[in-house]
Amino acid sequence: MNTPFKLPSAARVRRFAADNVVVLIFLFVTAIAVPSSKLSGTYIIQDLLTRYGRNAFLVFSLLLPIMAGMGINFGMVLGAMAGEIGLIFAVDQGIAGVQGLLYAVLVGAPIAILLGWIAGQVLNRARGREMVTGYILGFFMDGVYQFVVLYLMGAIIPITSKAITLSRGYGIRNTLGLDSVRQSLDKLLMLKVGPFTLPMATYLVIALLAIFIVWFRRTKLGQDMRAIGQDQTVSHSAGIPVERTRIVAIVISTLLAMVGQIIFLQNMGNMATYNAHRQTGFFAAAAILVGGASVAKATIPNVLVGVGLLHLMYIVVPPAGARLFGSAQIGEYFRDAMSYAVIALALALHAWRKRANAESARAGLRGAASGAVDPAKTEGGAA
Amino acid sequence: MSAKEVSGAKAPLRVGTRRAAALVLVAAAYLGAGAWAMLTGKSHTILVDNKPVAGLEAFRLVEVAVGRQEPVELGRGERDKFAVQGQRHRVKIDLMNGTEPVTTTIVLPYDAKMVLLSLPKLAAGVEPAWEPFETGQDAPPPAADELPEELFGAAIDPAPPESVGD
Numbered sequence: 001m002n003t004p005f006k007l008p009s010a011a012r013v014r015r016f017a018a019d020n021v022v023v024l025i026f027l028f029v030t031a032i033a034v035p036s037s038k039l040s041g042t043y044i045i046q047d048l049l050t051r052y053g054r055n056a057f058l059v060f061s062l063l064l065p066i067m068a069g070m071g072i073n074f075g076m077v078l079g080a081m082a083g084e085i086g087l088i089f090a091v092d093q094g095i096a097g098v099q100g101l102l103y104a105v106l107v108g109a110p111i112a113i114l115l116g117w118i119a120g121q122v123l124n125r126a127r128g129r130e131m132v133t134g135y136i137l138g139f140f141m142d143g144v145y146q147f148v149v150l151y152l153m154g155a156i157i158p159i160t161s162k163a164i165t166l167s168r169g170y171g172i173r174n175t176l177g178l179d180s181v182r183q184s185l186d187k188l189l190m191l192k193v194g195p196f197t198l199p200m201a202t203y204l205v206i207a208l209l210a211i212f213i214v215w216f217r218r219t220k221l222g223q224d225m226r227a228i229g230q231d232q233t234v235s236h237s238a239g240i241p242v243e244r245t246r247i248v249a250i251v252i253s254t255l256l257a258m259v260g261q262i263i264f265l266q267n268m269g270n271m272a273t274y275n276a277h278r279q280t281g282f283f284a285a286a287a288i289l290v291g292g293a294s295v296a297k298a299t300i301p302n303v304l305v306g307v308g309l310l311h312l313m314y315i316v317v318p319p320a321g322a323r324l325f326g327s328a329q330i331g332e333y334f335r336d337a338m339s340y341a342v343i344a345l346a347l348a349l350h351a352w353r354k355r356a357n358a359e360s361a362r363a364g365l366r367g368a369a370s371g372a373v374d375p376a377k378t379e380g381g382a383a
Numbered sequence: 384m385s386a387k388e389v390s391g392a393k394a395p396l397r398v399g400t401r402r403a404a405a406l407v408l409v410a411a412a413y414l415g416a417g418a419w420a421m422l423t424g425k426s427h428t429i430l431v432d433n434k435p436v437a438g439l440e441a442f443r444l445v446e447v448a449v450g451r452q453e454p455v456e457l458g459r460g461e462r463d464k465f466a467v468q469g470q471r472h473r474v475k476i477d478l479m480n481g482t483e484p485v486t487t488t489i490v491l492p493y494d495a496k497m498v499l500l501s502l503p504k505l506a507a508g509v510e511p512a513w514e515p516f517e518t519g520q521d522a523p524p525p526a527a528d529e530l531p532e533e534l535f536g537a538a539i540d541p542a543p544p545e546s547v548g549d
Contacts, residue, residue, distance in 0.1 A: 094427075097424055102419075
């Protein structure tokens with residue numbers, strides 16, 4: 001007997017579309033932009049491979065706070081600032097190559113841990129509003145960073161290289177050349193596959209981070225984070241140190257963001273001293289959300305898909321804009337607008353789903369309550 | 384009865400010792416990695432100089448290589464540079480006249496940014512064959528690399544507009 005072919009119901013399709021609306025919109029836009037850009041497949045793939053190495057680590061740093069129920073850690077810019085301070089010292093000390101990157105990580109690590117701990121403390125006091133608090137905390141710390149880099153470095157904090165100091169004698173220049181560490185990780189192990197060059201050392205570092213995250217989720221601390229992400233009250237009742245675990249999640253995220261920013265900047269080869277970190281959280285958040293993550297749930301595939309999709313759009317939209325509208329600038333504006341729209345849409349969807357779930361749960365309770373009352377009525381009626 | 388009393392007095396001590404040992408290990412790894420990065424990653428510039436010095440003649444034509452870098456050819460009175468990392472470097476001088484190349488190792492001081500390595504001195508075995516080289520200028524600042532506009536007070540706190548009058 002033939003089993004009749006069962007078409008997915010309209011509700012199921014609607015559910016799928018609602019769950020993946022961000023990904024679908026992105027796929028749609030990119031599908032239009034790719035042929036319009038007239039870029040060759042080889043060029044797009046090579047650029048994507050480079051951008052994976054450059055950005056994936058940063059996006060991975062968002063996973064743990066999401067797992068711990070703290071949403072997207074927009075406070076990751078604190079880690080990015082720590083990485084930049086590390087790089088300033090590496091350049092000032094004239095430490096080049098991979099050793100320069102390691103030196104930057106070692107200098108940046110204690111700063112990132114301290115900043116992460118401060119962020120964790122603040123976010124614990126702003127429970128339920130972690131994302132907006134982290135975002136504003138980033139702005140606040142940006143001011144502190146500017147004060148340190150603009151006024152203290154060279155005046156109180158010793159900076160020996162005049163090449164990176166402002167002509168007035170203290171403060172760091174607006175643009176810092178990272179020639180001494182430029183692509184030193186990428187070029188450590190280059191693999192040529194056909195027309196493509198793959199920065200295998202960078203991929204290896206990213207793969208190690210992914211393995212670490214998989215392992216970490218299975219540890220006691222990782223399980224605690226997941227439990228806290230599901231329900232803080234129950235976790236607290238179960239004896240999990242909720243506040244401490246949330247702080248650990250933010251500290252690890254800040255540390256990873258610090259390393260991620262160093263990997264990002266070594267690939268770029270120069271650093272906008274006062275601006276490089278400002279958009280870090282925004283790009284990373286857009287990437288992970290485009291990959292299908294939500295502010296409550298994110299996985300490693302979300303990161304990989306998101307980095308690919310977002311950067312595919314970044315590659316093809318400006319040339320597509322130039323061809324369709326005669327100005328690449330329109331494409332630039334469009335891709336920025338799309339990235340912001342994705343974040344806004346994901347946040348709105350999260351709020352909508354949360355409310356819908358709460359309403360459905362309430363409706364379920366009402367149903368149960370009426371179910372409990374109805375028999376009495378029935379009995380009464382029967383009587 | 385508290386949990387500590389149940390588990391015995393020695394358990395917390397053991398945990399404390401283990402934690403202290405782990406901390407010491409982490410600190411040692413941190414310092415070790417830092418020392419390795421600083422010693423092996425410190426960049427120097429070696430200027431290889433084929434000029435007559437202290438009664439020693441310059442070579443007519445010489446090929447010189449530092450470490451694993453591509454060798455360079457220098458004529459009489461010429462100079463070139465090698466960017467290197469770390470303090471110990473092998474220098475190979477080939478006089479290109481059929482004689483065996485001279486290979487020697489130089490050790491640079493940690494804080495020397497740029498040194499002038501005299502090839503005639505090195506080939507003659509004069510120690511030290513190098514001397515610190517000061518350029519007297521440290522990368523003159525390009526104007527574009529000064530502060531971004533928004534960091535200037537004027538952008539943050541603009542001057543009040545002139546009164547336009549009625």
